[in-house]
Amino acid sequence: MMRDALLQDYFKMGVSVTVVLYGFEGGKLQVYIQKISTNPYAGAWALPGKLILAEEGLIEATKGIVKESIGNDDIYLEQLNAFGEIYRHPLGRVIDVAFYGLLNMKKDVVNQRADKENTWVAVEDIPPLAYDHNDVLKLALQRLKRRLVNRPIGFKLLNKEFTLTELQQLYEQILGRELDKRNFRKKLTKLGILTAEGHEDTSSPGRKPRLFRFNETKYNDYMEQGF
Amino acid sequence: MMRDALLQDYFKMGVSVTVVLYGFEGGKLQVYIQKISTNPYAGAWALPGKLILAEEGLIEATKGIVKESIGNDDIYLEQLNAFGEIYRHPLGRVIDVAFYGLLNMKKDVVNQRADKENTWVAVEDIPPLAYDHNDVLKLALQRLKRRLVNRPIGFKLLNKEFTLTELQQLYEQILGRELDKRNFRKKLTKLGILTAEGHEDTSSPGRKPRLFRFNETKYNDYMEQGF
DNA sequence: TCAAAAGTGTTTCCCTTACACCCATGC
């Protein structure tokens, strides 16, 4: 039997934010996870996140987490979803708002967190995570795939200058299927959101690939009306 | 200067849910709004919603609101987004989780709320709303448009049996542009998610239209792998 | 027989897909 609630009874919830940080390295999509140091779940791997205070904004708190994790909060972030049926926190009910972020592991990770055990893991090697974080991640991956085909968002995971092969590998890894090299390149050149920037100076065998840069202006034009 | 927070300081937030209820009538997309009876914003129009208690689930609370509004909670609901920078509630910070629902105004509205002033308004006539509800609605409309082209979700706004003209008008209204009749029908018949069900018994001039019914089975097949 | 709405096919174009060989470079 539920008694009549007083207004103040409504202000007893916890709100947390959780972040799926995506990176790309070694030809694999990577996610940042860290070990939880407090109970419950002490010792378990989890996505970074925290409970927020009443005076913290959702995005601000999320950026705070990102900054703690990689020493920098200037990355692409998007809200994923709110999760209401979260784990039981010892102190009460928690609503979790999940975000995901895309970053370049060389450029954007300026100072990876040192005070807590943490690592980047290829998505295919993600261990069981605390809370409902495996579900969050699953949704985040779905979302990333959808975004990737609808908007050329993948650039945000690469260096400022990248080769088309790198970009294609990124797409193949995330989408989980092979793409035709010629068709892939044709599509990109038709979109016209890439500008050539000379050649890469590799010391590896084979022809030196051209470097491209993502053209923000064209990209924004497309964003106005969808792709 | 922020003092060190105690754990209990984190459990002082309010969480609310808000619902954008979509209907379709008179050839127009309609949204359910109601007048707020309590301060702040007493007398202003707003989307239905409420603060939830620690023991309420997000979906359950949302269904409660839907039931209060239309006397029935068996409708299509989907989460829209969490909004963190909501109005200042006198008692503290509130995080709002918005949902949207699609319903048929004849079949699903079994008992429209009587204890509170409320109405269905065509989206183009929506008045200024309390809180940030105009923003919520704007996002909900974007989302509806996107869903409409990616999934044949529009059926949920119509009667069980409907004519193709009705369906086309619905699409045109929501997408805000005209569609070619022949191409529209061709696409639908190719999808094969409609089954014919005889003819409508109108008493209006003109040829009697065929009635169609939405084929759940085929629809679910498609949902498995996207459209 | 007229007004009103329903219904129906074909062509064009473009995007997508499938597919195989030559080019530059380091060793």
Place this chain on the structure above:
DNA sequence: GCATGGGTGTAAGGGAAACACTTTTGA
């Protein structure tokens, strides 16, 4: 000169878009 990876064009098929007339019915 050979191994390695980079780069390129064309043909066929399928979905999207443009486009106009006939059919049914009530008044």
